[in-house]
Amino acid sequence: MILGEVRGQSRVVELLQRALQGERVAQSYLFAGPEGSGKYATALALAKAINCLSAPGKGCPECSSCNKIDEGIHPDVRTLEPEGAKGNIPIATIRKQVIPAMAMAPHEARARFFLVREASSMLGPAANALLKTLEEPPPRTHFILCSRAPSQLLPTIRSRCQRVSFQPLSPALRAQMQGDEEHAEKIHELSEKITDVIEERGLDGILSVAKVAGDRNTLIAALAQCVQTCHLAARSAATSADLPRAQLHARRAAEILNSLVAIREHNAHGQLALEHLLVALRGHPLPSAGAAG
Numbered sequence: 432m433i434l435g436e437v438r439g440q441s442r443v444v445e446l447l448q449r450a451l452q453g454e455r456v457a458q459s460y461l462f463a464g465p466e467g468s469g470k471y472a473t474a475l476a477l478a479k480a481i482n483c484l485s486a487p488g489k490g491c492p493e494c495s496s497c498n499k500i501d502e503g504i505h506p507d508v509r510t511l512e513p514e515g516a517k518g519n520i521p522i523a524t525i526r527k528q529v530i531p532a533m534a535m536a537p538h539e540a541r542a543r544f545f546l547v548r549e550a551s552s553m554l555g556p557a558a559n560a561l562l563k564t565l566e567e568p569p570p571r572t573h574f575i576l577c578s579r580a581p582s583q584l585l586p587t588i589r590s591r592c593q594r595v596s597f598q599p600l601s602p603a604l605r606a607q608m609q610g611d612e613e614h615a616e617k618i619h620e621l622s623e624k625i626t627d628v629i630e631e632r633g634l635d636g637i638l639s640v641a642k643v644a645g646d647r648n649t650l651i652a653a654l655a656q657c658v659q660t661c662h663l664a665a666r667s668a669a670t671s672a673d674l675p676r677a678q679l680h681a682r683r684a685a686e687i688l689n690s691l692v693a694i695r696e697h698n699a700h701g702q703l704a705l706e707h708l709l710v711a712l713r714g715h716p717l718p719s720a721g722a723a724g
């Protein structure tokens with residue numbers, strides 16, 4: 432994947448593209464965001480963009496540099512992965528793989544990259560060993576620390592990195608990125624139908640939606656998508672100080688989440704649970720000011 436193909440993270444992509452154009456790519460980034468939001472793929476895409484031989488600043492599917500990065504065999508683009516049963520990155524790995532490289536120029540790359548797949552897997556000693564390098568990275572060297580739990584990192588590590596926040600991707604988009612277009616389309620359709628019924632406050636749509644609820648996996652993904660939509664709506668209402676709307680969307684999110692748990696964790700009957708949900712949501716009508724959203 433090249434940077435321009437990263438999906439669902441337009442703000443991140445714009446920020447990185449601006450940095451590339453202005454040659455202001457930071458030496459240390461913290462890519463923070465939930466599991467499956469594309470942090471590591473974006474980190475690889477940035478390494479490709481800087482080092483691409485045929486489309487510098489963008490990345491391509493064909494030059495030797497981009498190909499080596501895709502195959503994980505570029506000598507200057509290395510990933511530190513959690514190791515062993517405990518899934519930590521030990522200090523020995525930092526000492527062996529990172530620190531000696533700092534005394535040498537990159538082998539062939541314009542800029543060398545060290546990617547950390549999950550930075551919270553570096554415990555204290557490893558993190559401290561890396562910290563010294565982050566304080567004064569040599570030229571043409573970049574670190575990208577990916578983490579779904581940035582609050583678990585040493586504050587000194589966090590403060591050395593430019594933080595880039597990744598949004599959670601919707602279940603439909605995740606299915607699409609995994610190449611399952613058909614499932615993505617079903618999730619999208621069903622979640623839109625559910626949202627329509629909630630917004631219109633009508634009983635009529637409820638049974639028809641419940642009837643087309645589809646298979647269990649699609650229903651679970653569609654409900655997860657609705658939870659996400661409500662959370663985003665709650666956050667945006669809270670940001671614009673519309674607290675009644677924020678509360679309403681938060682209550683809806685909680686109701687939908689309850690049904691999701693009932694179906695997924697307690698094997699509740701999908702169609703019945705969905706009917707109950709839609710009836711329950713009618714108890715949380717929109718405030719009269721400023722209709723749908």
Ligand SMILES: [Zn+2]
Nearest residue numbers: 483491494497
């Ligand atoms: Zn290329």
